[in-house]
Amino acid sequence: MKLVAGVTSLKQAQCLIPMGADEIYCAMSSIHSHRAPSEGFRDAGELKELAGLCARSKKPLYLAVNEIYEEKGYPAILEKTARFISDGGTGLIIRDLGLAAFLRGNGFNSPLILSTLGFCFNTEALKFYSRQGFSRITLPQLLTAAEAGGLMKNIGKLETEVMYSPADHCVNLNGACSLHDAPRMKSALKLAACNCALRFSTAGGPFRFPALSGAERYGSLEKFYELGAGYLKVPRSSDLNLTKRIVSEALEFLDEMRDKKDRKRRKAA
DSSP: OEEEEEOSSHHHHHHHHHHTOSEEEEOBTTSOOSSOGGGSBOOHHHHHHHHHHHHHHTOOEEEEEOSOOOGGGHHHHHHHHHHHHHTTOOEEEEOOHHHHHHHHHTTOOSOEEEOGGGOOOSHHHHHHHHHTTOSEEEOOTTOOHHHHHHHHHTOTTOEEEEEOOOTTOOOSOTTSOGGGTSOOOGGGTTTOSSGGGSOEEETTEEEOOOOOOHHHHHHHHHHHHHHTOOEEEEOOOSOHHHHHHHHHHHHHHHHHHHHHHHHHHHHHO
16 A cells, blocks of 8 residues: 655655655646645646656656636636646646546646545446546545445455544535535634534534544554555645654554554465
């Protein structure tokens, strides 16, 4: 399993690549990518430098283009993403099937990764996306390994990627949750990272969205590793110290999984 790390600046990549990141992904502020524009590269020169750094380090670099866009905006996205590839980028992380078809129909032949926002929850969705020209599927954050067992057995030649998220990650269906846009009370800011982690008052009494504990999330990732998921993806953040901490945690997890696999192999021999 390889580690995929999101970056919001060249400085972050310069820190994360020596730490052991196997792949890098980023965004452009001029193409909405489901995160704040401040987490995308504004300077085309800096993005080109990032592509050069990744090329010298032999690390693939992917661009997040993972929202639903108006069709009239497709040509501009094609122009920007084609330039990204010509500067040394590897491929795109994408959600919009219309955009994917437009890109393929206009000569864009670089790899496409399905964003976690593509919501590939079952084998029928998997078959559908494989016919759309995706080479890798990023599984939804809320899909556990126990739920994904059948899907993983039918993965075929597609690569799979799972998210590694900190303890305060969103517990609802990211990308299809209107609670992201609802205003939060100031008193709630200290209690939760997002609205869906709060307690709600309902006619039937208090309610919280179900969430995996830290141990449950770790156990699910371990099972994904055993099922053969190829990539572990760390989300983007403009906070360098937070990103370094999460990447370090993810690398420790991978080291532990490899050690456990080696111990099993030696014991079997």
